[in-house]
Amino acid sequence: MADKHRINFEPVDIEMEVGEDEYILDAAFRQGIHLMHGCREGRCSACKSFVLDGDIQMEDYSTFACNDAETDEGHVLLCRSTAYSDCTIELLNFDEDELLGGIPIQEVRTRITAIEPMTKDIVSLQLQPVEPTEYEFKPGQYSDLQIPGTEEHRSFSMATTRSTPGHVEFLIKKYPGGKFAGLLEDGISVGDEITLTGPYGSFTLKDGHVLPVVFIGGGAGMAPILSLLRHMSETGSTRPVRFYYGARTPADLFYLEEILELGKTLTDFVFVPCLSESAEPVPSGLPEVEEGNVTDIVDRREPDIHRSEVYLCGPPPMVDAALELLEVHNTPKDQIFYDKFTSPAFE
Template identity: 35%
Template structure:
């Protein structure tokens, strides 16, 4: 028997026994804030008002003990066992928007180009014909339906002002979508794109300094954010830190170097773990470079995207050094290996 879940200030949904609130909400067309869907990122954090809800395993990084004791839940791990009422948290409380003010659309695009950038990263360019492209905010992501593969989330790397879409895809062992892109996807093939989603987007009204931290293909949403910030002529200091394993794993750095060349307030710092040949590139963890460079983050906005551990450590450092949690906008890129198993 399905349970009725009232979402305060939104609508009512039905959740079949054993299913999660987020799963049911998305199936029923509700624009519910979410990210990883596996209890790791905290993007779907909500407040339980009434009812009996059981939580499947989740990361303490996404929901800590204090928050859980206050009645907060993760909708992606919340399995109801009675009729319930919940409330989606406001941005002021938890860095999440109650609703997306851009309409979610599903449109067909064609593959315009597939570029191999490193040994395992491909840039996928899509174009649309005879329709207006999906609207989005810099830093958001979309669901891609490629071939017969299950849908997968990828962040837009292009500016919101561009009608063509750009996605950065890293090939993974056993990754259905990434290996299809590598081995089978053809120029001219149709790709369905549904979006936008995500709350780690550029806050263009912010006048204070900005720090952007990227790891791996987390560079994609950061690239979109920086492109947009330059188009709208944001004047504040912007520091960009990009971490990778080795110099060969860095890509698109020419674009960031061009940004910094044209804007004296923008600085770009590539950091790798292996010793680089180029002395301009720093060696070590990207988070260590940040600690060395900036002592006080009071008044900053931070945009983080990349591997979960990097995002988690960076958030802890930023908070320790004075940034407010509400001013951190993060998007952790979870692979199947990062997901919590039930």
């Protein structure tokens, strides 16, 4: 039996128990405490905190998320930190409403109802919860899907909303050599079962916020943004919305009709597909298409982006470029939310 220790979080005055055989973030989830987090792999820094007192050790993390100087000062990533004594930790990034009010982590047995290609390399995987029969999550969050027959999992964002708890959709990019990609090609089929665990992530709209919203997405980053758009439509949100989606060619665009229909129910909605390659004809019916990299187009069209809440989701290079752009525009960090999809090496 692993030794147990007490963790006290400041400045929120919350205490919890943690074992030496689990990461601090996992212990928090287990006890219904929803700390800020992102990738849960030690690569994004969303859960970065500061150790005020106690013995904590980190393992298997990226120095881009927490560099050597920061670790020397006492910074840690809670998703990769284990406590070996009672500790006091200062949370550097937290949402008081989420801390004790998040949706509990669930393990759900699901059945595949559809596997549909959306583009040449993005697939819609649709699941029906079997036990329990409903899956609760907040729009914008993600789940771990277990690779059948193994202990491994992969993380994917939901594209659906809480209005369909008996139907869950994931948009998954197929990478060459990827284990889950291989299953989508020839390994799983309609009727098969997959276990999912979740929900995770803080890529969610915050209650009571009124700033305009700018979505910047690419690839399978469409999924959580589509979930948020569906949610805003269902709840009658009146916040102005801009959605910039980066793709290579028109053939890489999908869900266009639904996005435009959702836009009719939203306030001051503009959807801008951004194509880095434009050799193919653009589908009819689109209000406007821009040529170039998505971040360059956002830079030109959104001079006041620092007065918006910005949601980023897509390939790491796109997210990194967008974060640099937002820094140049002096966008407050508490107005920026992002999911950085891992590279093929980690798919």
